[in-house]
Amino acid sequence: MLDKIKDFASDFFVTGDPLIYGADVSIGLTIIAVVFALTYFKKWTWLWRDWLTTVDHKKIGIMYVIASLLMLFRGGVDALLMRTQLAIPDSEFLSPEHYNQIFTTHGVIMILFMAMPLMFGLFNLVVPLQLGARDVAFPFLNSLSFWLFFFGAMLFNVSFVIGGSPDAGWLSYPPLSGISHSPGVGQDFYIWGIQISGIGSLMTGINFIVTILKMRAPGMKLMKMPMFSWSVLSSCLTIILAFPILTVTLALLFIDRYLGAHFFTLDGGGNPMMYINLIWMWGHPEVYIVVLPAFGIFSEIAATFAKKKLFGYKSMVFALMSISLLSFFTWAHHFFTMGSGANVNAFFAVTTMIIAIPTGVKVFNWLFTMYRGRLSFPTPMLWMIGFIPCFVVGGMTGVLLSVAPADFQFHNSYFLIAHFHQVLIGGVAFGYFAGLYYWWPKVFGFKLNEKIGKWAFWTWNIGFYVCFMPQYFLGLMGMTRRVSSYGWDKGWYELNLTSTIGGFLMGIGFLFQVWQILHSIKFMEKDTTGDPWDGRTLEWTIPSPAPLYNFATLPQVTEKDDFWEEKQRIAQGHAPKPRPQLEPIHMPKNSGIPFVMSAFWFVAGFGFVFDWLWMAIPGLIGVAVCMLVHSFRYKTDYYISVDEIKRTEAAARRVV
Amino acid sequence: MMKGLRRLTAMMSLLAMTILMTGCGDKLIVLNPKGEIGKHQLDLIIISTVLCLVVIVPVLILTFYIVWKYRKEKKAKYDPNWEHSTKLETIWWSIPIVIIAILAVITVQYSYKLEPSKPLEHEAEPIVIQVTSLDWKWLFQYPDQGIATVNYIQFPDNVPIQFELTSDAPMNSFWIPQLGGQIYTMSGMAMKLHLIANEPGSYLGMGANFSGREFGKMQFTAKATSQEEFDTWVQSVKDSSPALTKEGYEQLAIPGVSEVETFSSIPTGLFQEIVTKYGGHNHPSSEGGSNNNEHGSHSNSDKAADSDKAPVIEKEDHSSTNHEGHTK
Numbered sequence: 001m002l003d004k005i006k007d008f009a010s011d012f013f014v015t016g017d018p019l020i021y022g023a024d025v026s027i028g029l030t031i032i033a034v035v036f037a038l039t040y041f042k043k044w045t046w047l048w049r050d051w052l053t054t055v056d057h058k059k060i061g062i063m064y065v066i067a068s069l070l071m072l073f074r075g076g077v078d079a080l081l082m083r084t085q086l087a088i089p090d091s092e093f094l095s096p097e098h099y100n101q102i103f104t105t106h107g108v109i110m111i112l113f114m115a116m117p118l119m120f121g122l123f124n125l126v127v128p129l130q131l132g133a134r135d136v137a138f139p140f141l142n143s144l145s146f147w148l149f150f151f152g153a154m155l156f157n158v159s160f161v162i163g164g165s166p167d168a169g170w171l172s173y174p175p176l177s178g179i180s181h182s183p184g185v186g187q188d189f190y191i192w193g194i195q196i197s198g199i200g201s202l203m204t205g206i207n208f209i210v211t212i213l214k215m216r217a218p219g220m221k222l223m224k225m226p227m228f229s230w231s232v233l234s235s236c237l238t239i240i241l242a243f244p245i246l247t248v249t250l251a252l253l254f255i256d257r258y259l260g261a262h263f264f265t266l267d268g269g270g271n272p273m274m275y276i277n278l279i280w281m282w283g284h285p286e287v288y289i290v291v292l293p294a295f296g297i298f299s300e301i302a303a304t305f306a307k308k309k310l311f312g313y314k315s316m317v318f319a320l321m322s323i324s325l326l327s328f329f330t331w332a333h334h335f336f337t338m339g340s341g342a343n344v345n346a347f348f349a350v351t352t353m354i355i356a357i358p359t360g361v362k363v364f365n366w367l368f369t370m371y372r373g374r375l376s377f378p379t380p381m382l383w384m385i386g387f388i389p390c391f392v393v394g395g396m397t398g399v400l401l402s403v404a405p406a407d408f409q410f411h412n413s414y415f416l417i418a419h420f421h422q423v424l425i426g427g428v429a430f431g432y433f434a435g436l437y438y439w440w441p442k443v444f445g446f447k448l449n450e451k452i453g454k455w456a457f458w459t460w461n462i463g464f465y466v467c468f469m470p471q472y473f474l475g476l477m478g479m480t481r482r483v484s485s486y487g488w489d490k491g492w493y494e495l496n497l498t499s500t501i502g503g504f505l506m507g508i509g510f511l512f513q514v515w516q517i518l519h520s521i522k523f524m525e526k527d528t529t530g531d532p533w534d535g536r537t538l539e540w541t542i543p544s545p546a547p548l549y550n551f552a553t554l555p556q557v558t559e560k561d562d563f564w565e566e567k568q569r570i571a572q573g574h575a576p577k578p579r580p581q582l583e584p585i586h587m588p589k590n591s592g593i594p595f596v597m598s599a600f601w602f603v604a605g606f607g608f609v610f611d612w613l614w615m616a617i618p619g620l621i622g623v624a625v626c627m628l629v630h631s632f633r634y635k636t637d638y639y640i641s642v643d644e645i646k647r648t649e650a651a652a653r654r655v656v
Numbered sequence: 657m658m659k660g661l662r663r664l665t666a667m668m669s670l671l672a673m674t675i676l677m678t679g680c681g682d683k684l685i686v687l688n689p690k691g692e693i694g695k696h697q698l699d700l701i702i703i704s705t706v707l708c709l710v711v712i713v714p715v716l717i718l719t720f721y722i723v724w725k726y727r728k729e730k731k732a733k734y735d736p737n738w739e740h741s742t743k744l745e746t747i748w749w750s751i752p753i754v755i756i757a758i759l760a761v762i763t764v765q766y767s768y769k770l771e772p773s774k775p776l777e778h779e780a781e782p783i784v785i786q787v788t789s790l791d792w793k794w795l796f797q798y799p800d801q802g803i804a805t806v807n808y809i810q811f812p813d814n815v816p817i818q819f820e821l822t823s824d825a826p827m828n829s830f831w832i833p834q835l836g837g838q839i840y841t842m843s844g845m846a847m848k849l850h851l852i853a854n855e856p857g858s859y860l861g862m863g864a865n866f867s868g869r870e871f872g873k874m875q876f877t878a879k880a881t882s883q884e885e886f887d888t889w890v891q892s893v894k895d896s897s898p899a900l901t902k903e904g905y906e907q908l909a910i911p912g913v914s915e916v917e918t919f920s921s922i923p924t925g926l927f928q929e930i931v932t933k934y935g936g937h938n939h940p941s942s943e944g945g946s947n948n949n950e951h952g953s954h955s956n957s958d959k960a961a962d963s964d965k966a967p968v969i970e971k972e973d974h975s976s977t978n979h980e981g982h983t984k
Contacts, residue, residue, distance in 0.1 A: 096869050169866055175843075176826040176868060266844045266934035272827070273842075306726070309739035315749075337829060338840045339773065339847045346767040350760045357752040363715060364748040367722055372735040376728045388719050396708040399756075403763045405770040406700045408837020409686050412829055412864035476684040478833045480864045483872035490860075491683045 014164050017098060019081075024161055053590040055139035057124045058546060060146045062443065064121030065436065067150055071114040074157065076510055078106035083467075083503035086496050089488045099484035100167035101186070105160065107170025112194060113153040115290045115424070118432045120149070120204050122293065123232055125443050126435075127208060129539035129546060130226045132217025132555045137210035139588040140636070145200040145207065147598035152197025155605050159189035163609065166190035169482070171279050172253070174264040174272045179257045185609050191254045192605035196598075198246050205239030208232055217538065219557035223317070226537045226561075227303075227310060228435075230317055231296025234324040235289050241328065242285040249278040258608070273338070280331035287424065288327035292320060294431025295362055298384050301438055302366045304533050305381040306373025309561065312365040319358035319365075326355050336404045337411050345404040352402035359395060363388065378533070379453035383434035386461050390426030394419060397472065415475025418468045425464060433513075441532045445545040446524035449516050456512035463505025470495035470502075536564035543652035549585045549640055552649050582646065584639040591633070597626035685833045685860065690880075691853045693770060693836030700766050707759050711751060772839050773848040775818065782816040782850070785809060786927040789821075789828035789841040789863060791911035792870035797922050803893045804900045806908065806917040810889050813856045813880040819849040822931045824909055829865035832878045838864050844934035846927075853880035873913045893918045902926070 014020050038044050051059060081102055085094045094102065128136055136142050159165045166186035168177040177187050212233045216225065252263040253275065262268025264275040303310040310316065332340060332348040340348075366388070375381070397419040401410050410416055441447045479492050486492050531540040538555055539546075541563050556577060559565045570576055604619025606612075682688060689695045726732050768774075775782065786797040797804045811817050821830055823841040830849065831838030834857075839849040853859070863874030881889070898904075900919035905926060908914070 096872065100866075100869065173827070176866075181826060181868065307734075308736045311739055312745055313739065315745055335840070337838050338842070339845075341773070342767045342771040345771075346764040349763045349767065353756045353760055353763070357749070357756055360711065360752040361745075361749055364744075367715070367718055368741075368744065370722050370726055372733050372738055373726050374728050374734050374736075375723065375726050385719075385723055389716055392712055392715055392719075396712050399708050399759070400701065400704050403700060403704045403759065403766075405763070405766040405837070406697055406704060408770070408772070408839075409694075409697050409701070409833060411838060412831075413686075473684060476686040478685050478831075478860055478862065480831075480862060482866040485872060 012162060014161055019098075020161060027161065048592070049590070052595045053143075053592045055135075055143045055588045055590055056548060057128055057136050057139065057142060058443065060142055061121045061124030061126075063146060064117045064124060064149075067153065068114050068116075068118035068121060071109050071117070071153065072510070075106050075109040075114050076507060078102045078109070080503055080507055082106065083500040085484065086486075087500040088497070089486055089490070089493055091485055094484065096484045097167060100482070101160070101165035103482055104166050104169055104172075104190075105156075108156065108166075108190065108194070109153075110424075111170065111286065111290070112197065113149075113156065115428050115432070116197075116201060117149055117153075118436075119235070119290055119293050119428075120145070120201075122297070122432060122435050122439070123204070123208055126439055126539060127211060127229055127232055128215065129442070129542070129550055130229050130537050131212065131215055132220065132538045132551060132557065133211065133215035134550050134554075134585065135215075135588065136207050137215055138207050140591055140594065140630075141203050141207055143591065144594035144597065145204040147594045148200030148203075148601060149197040151598040151602040152193050152195070152200065152605075155196060155602055155609075156189055156193025159186055159193070163189065171283060173279075174253065174256070174275050175266075177253065178265055179260075180265075187257065188254070188609040191250050191257075192609055195247065195250050195254075196601050196605055198243055198250070201239060202243040202247070205236040205243065208236045209240065212236075217551075217555045217557050220562075223314075224557060224560045224562070227299035227313070227316055228293070228296035231293045231299070231320055234320040235292040238285050238289045238292070238324040238327060242282045242289065245278055246282040246286075249275065249282065252278075254608075258611075276335060276338075277331065280334045281328070284331045284334065285324075285327040287420075288323055291423070291427045291431070292324060294387075294428050294435075295320065297431050297435035297438070298366060298387060299369075300537070301380050301384045301434055302369040303561070304438075304535055305376050305378070305384075306370045307534070308369060308373040310365070311368040311371075312361075313560065315361055316365055319362050322358045323355060326351065326358075330355065333402055333404070333407070336407045349402055349404040349407075353399055356395060356399050356402075363392060378437075379448070379450055379457060380434045380438035380533075382454065382457045383430045383437065386457065387426055387430040387434070390422060390430065390461075390464065394422030394426050398423060410475060412480050413475035414471040414479045414481060417481050418471035418475065421468050421471075425468075438533070439539070441527035442530075442539055442544050442546065446520060446526050447532055448520045449523070449525075452512055452516035452519055456509050456516055459512055460506055460509030463502045463507075463509055465502070466505060467499050467502025470499045474499070531563075536561040538563055547648050547652060549587060549645070549648075552582060552645050553580045582642045584641055585645065587638055587640055589636050589638055591630070591636070593626050593630045593633075597623055597630075600626060689834050689836070690855050690857055690859065691835035691851055692776065693851050694834055695854075696766070696770055697837055700762070700770075703762060704759055707755055711755055770837075772837070772850060774850065776816040776850050776852055778816045778852065780815045782818040783811055784818045784820065785811065787819050787821040787830055787841060788927065788930055789823040789825055789830070789867065789874070790909050791825040791868060792863075792874050793908070793912075793914040794830075794861075794863070794874060794876050795905075795908060797927055798890070799922070799927070801890045801894075802921050803890060803897070804919040804922045805893070806914050807874075807876040808879070808916040808918075809861070809876065810879045810881060810886060811853070812883040812886040813853045815883070816850060816852045819851065820927070821847045821849060822927070824930050824933070825911075826867040827865060828863040828867045828871070828874065830861075831864040832859050832861040834859045835878070840865060844931065846931050853878075856880045856882065868911075870911075870913050876916075894920045896920075900926075 013024075038047060051063065054060065081094060082099065085091050085099055124136070124142070128134065163185040166172065166177070166182070166189060168182055168187065168190075172187060172190055175181050177190075212225070212229055216222075252261075255261045256263050256265060256270070262270040264270050264272050266272065299310055299316060329351040330348060332344060333352045336345050336348070366384075377385070397415070401407050401416060401419055437448060437453065474492055474495050477490070477492060477495075479486065479490070479496075486496075527544045530543045532544075533540070538557070541555065542551060555562070566577065600619050600622030602619075604616050604623065607614070607616025607619050686694075687698060687701075689698050784799055786799060788795040788797070794807050795804065796806070796809045819830065819839075821839060821841040822845065823843045825843070827840050827842040829838045829840045832851065835851040835853055836849075839847050841847065857880055859878045859880070861876040861878040863871055865871075867874070897918040897920040899921040900908075900923060902923045904919070905923065
């Protein structure tokens with residue numbers, strides 16, 4: 001009996017690596033500390049009532065941001081482990097198996113569990129406020145989306161201490177990810193973790209499309225909508241077209257692994273090439289999904305801190321929309337070297353290059369937004385300016401990669417690694433940081449410390465170039481991606497060491513950001529105006545942090561940058577726009593169902609990972625019961641009375 | 657702060673240039689090709705880089721100029737409502753369009769010119785090397801010479817090499833940067849790659865696509881020598897190496913790394929067997945001798961036109977067999 005338990009435990013828990021034992025201990029201690037703190041300070045009901053069951057888009061946004069910053073930490077530690085391994089030749093810091101697991105989880109976490117939720121967090125925090133709306137279109141669905149993401153991400157994350165991590169690369173090509181080459185549970189964690197959170201992403205896409213199309217304040221025509229909301233619309237349109245492909249692809253892979261089908265295995269009549277096509281039909285639009293909102297953020301920031309109208313609004317809208325359309329015609333550039341032939345390669349090379357045109361136009365438009373402006377440089381603006389050279393150079397190397405016959409020399413090399421980190425860090429991470437700094441006072445009611453923020457910015461930026469510029473040259477030296485070690489004879493040593501130093505500099509930059517947040521919480525500079533940056537769009541008209549119902553009365557929009565124009569009018573001595581009478585506000589009730597239902601998904605996913613039907617089936621039944629219970633919930637809303645609105649507004653205005 | 661920034665940028669670029677100029681030059685093997693294909697690819701890399709720089713450099717200069725000129729402290733012209741200029745917008749829609757159009761034309765031309773399955777025009781008959789990626793080693797067969805090697809190839813310089821590639825493991829990518837770009841090796845099909853070495857030398861070769869635990873060890877030397885040296889080497893392999901048997905191959909295919917090995921003979925039709933083993937294609941004439949030119953096929957049918965020019969491919973092979981797993 002004891003032997004059986006021992007046997008089981010040695011399979012169930014990942015063993016044999018001191019790093020992982022360290023992680024086990026720290027995970028255990030963290031859980032104990034959290035449970036203790038919640039009990040000691042009697043915060044369990046607060047946690048449940050105010051957070052776990054909330055349908056308020058602002059709180060959901062905050063939870064997204066916190067979760068994604070934690071994931072950024074995890075993905076960043078993965079990155080530093082890899083860079084440590086590669087710092088010197090013939091290093092034995094990580095075994096090849098462990099290295100493969102780490103680069104796989106690094107990729108998955110950074111794209112799906114860091115960039116995506118940070119993006120959704122910003123959607124939630126900003127879009128309804130920018131539109132002059134009181135909530136998203138489907139608040140219950142919004143909460144469900146978050147919890148599905150959260151439990152999906154957790155399912156993926158436990159793989160490194162329980163059962164073992166996936167190690168077939170972040171897109172898990174078969175046959176490597178098939179049952180024959182990956183018999184362990186790692187791939188199943190991959191499938192279920194992504195699958196569960198992917199359903200959440202798809203629902204968020206639908207939710208925000210409807211929100212943007214149906215919930216805009218009166219008078220806000222589409223062509224008067226702020227640019228960030230436009231970018232969210234384009235990104236969400238891409239999501240609803242791309243994510244179903246991912247869902248189906250992973251489902252097929254699961255059927256292959258679990259039921260022994262042969263969709264992607266040659267010996268049963270399937271074809272791995274089909275998987276590669278499918279996964280990139282999702283995968284390439286995916287990188288545009290995450291970068292488009294960053295373009296929106298930069299547009300807002302450039303206009304605000306240049307104190308000037310966004311230059312070329314219509315061009316920007318057209319560029320955003322054409323990028324989201326074109327993103328679906330580029331997937332084959334990921335396998336130019338798989339022998340597609342000259343016709344196919346030429347077609348996809350040209351469609352890929354074409355994306356550079358609208359992207360280039362946007363850069364010009366940002367520059368001319370700043371031209372004849374009056375620029376100030378607080379941290380959000382610094383990240384915006386830091387983004388331009390980084391993204392421009394990254395974009396250029398992207399064009400080089402798109403030249404199919406030349407890509408035969410770049411493909412799979414560190415040149416490619418440098419390119420996509422440059423566009424993803426320079427575009428996406430810098431963009432979301434900029435957005436986070438920009439909207440932080442609106443969300444939390446205090447500004448982040450500027451001085452530490454500048455330290456963070458410079459460390460990140462210098463670290464970035466030190467880390468990734470050498471990798472272009474490593475690629476030209478023939479260093480291929482995903483090698484876990486290399487010999488002294490290759491001549492790759494100096495540049496790899498430099499790159500590792502840069503990686504750690506970025507890590508220090510992240511620590512500066514953590515310090516900045518903690519420091520600012522303690523010594524916060526309160527935002528009493530609601531409009532700390534002299535903003536242009538509707539979110540700055542309301543107090544910070546926004547009241548539960550966002551707008552006491554719905555704003556009447558007449559122009560682009562309506563708030564800015566209003567401020568100009570008042571400055572010229574005109575009377576402010578008349579406000580309508582207060583009326584009771586219709587609000588959605590909190591619900592515990594999204595949390596419970598997602599927890600059941602986690603249980604079902606975990607059961608499938610370990611092939612425990614006794615666990616998976618009750619999990620799925622739980623999901624079904626949650627749906628049923630929800631469909632019989634009739635009292636899902638309530639009204640906030642005029643008196644309460646008056647009290648809240650008075651309290652908020654008192655600090656004004 | 658801006659001053660500091662500018663100094664920093666200047667210093668960094670100077671540093672980068674110094675690093676580039678000293679020592680690294682000959683290590684940048686992609687920029688130092690020794691074969692015709694690699695040279696064309698280098699040309700293309702240079703052309704596309706220059707074309708991109710035409711846009712990038714002015715944009716970078718403009719960025720620094722605008723950020724510097726319109727900073728708040730300096731009282732430059734302020735025009736808060738200026739948001740549109742048809743002239744300017746036309747200019748910067750058209751500049752990228754023109755650049756991309758030029759680049760697209762060049763790319764399409766080179767795509768056909770450098771299509772890896774296209775035989776090179778050369779007076780010498782190509783030497784055929786059949787490549788199989790295994791877990792985690794490379795098996796090379798010389799059907800005309802009747803020898804095989806592991807993790808090492810040798811071939812005469814100035815003679816076109818026709819690589820025929822497949823995989824008996826998760827796919828990999830066969831890459832000798834100094835001779836030219838890579839191509840994937842995939843089970844169930846035989847890909848083609850034509851390369852040539854214009855001068856003798858030892859070149860780094862590798863597996864570029866992740867294929868599991870020890871894929872990083874899948875590196876090999878590709879040595880180009882004179883025809884005489886090559887013939888001598890073939891003879892010495894024939895004289896002194898063991899034969900590769902079917903059982904020997906099964907042993908070799910077991911996952912694990914391997915040193916350089918040589919074999920004096922190869923089992924009949926081994927390469928074809930590997931290609932068709934995944935249900936790809938059961939070709940009637942695959943029983944042929946050592947010089948067997950059957951290939952599972954290419955992954956697409958649009959190459960039929962190219963293949964017509966390639967005498968080594970038989971017509972009936974074009975039926976995209978790797979997509980049909982039902983035979984056998």
